[in-house]
Amino acid sequence: MRARKSRHHWPGGGSVRRHQHRRHPLFFAQGAGHRSSTRSIAIGQYLGFAAVLSVAVAAAFGASFLPEKAISYLGLLPLAVGIKAAVQAWRHPNDPE
Numbered sequence: 001m002r003a004r005k006s007r008h009h010w011p012g013g014g015s016v017r018r019h020q021h022r023r024h025p026l027f028f029a030q031g032a033g034h035r036s037s038t039r040s041i042a043i044g045q046y047l048g049f050a051a052v053l054s055v056a057v058a059a060a061f062g063a064s065f066l067p068e069k070a071i072s073y074l075g076l077l078p079l080a081v082g083i084k085a086a087v088q089a090w091r092h093p094n095d096p097e
Helices: 017-032 038-063 070-092
Strands: none
Touching: none
8 A cells, every 4th residue: 555645735726726726615514504604705715804904014014113133933832822722621631721
């Protein structure tokens, strides 16, 4: 039996894009039987993407005001947030958040 090659290649297509399109029917299936659910789901998808893009642009703009040495430590921020969430989940396993 041969080992499977990873198909996670960027950008310009490939299986990553195909996997994303497989999840979209799940969003539309949730709105089955409701009036104009397809339109509201599609609008929500685009608004969500625009919000994420806006936050990224704002963060990049805000980072331009930081000193050069501080920018290298920004990569630790997501790590710290993840560790904090893991510790909270470990301390309070039955908490829904």
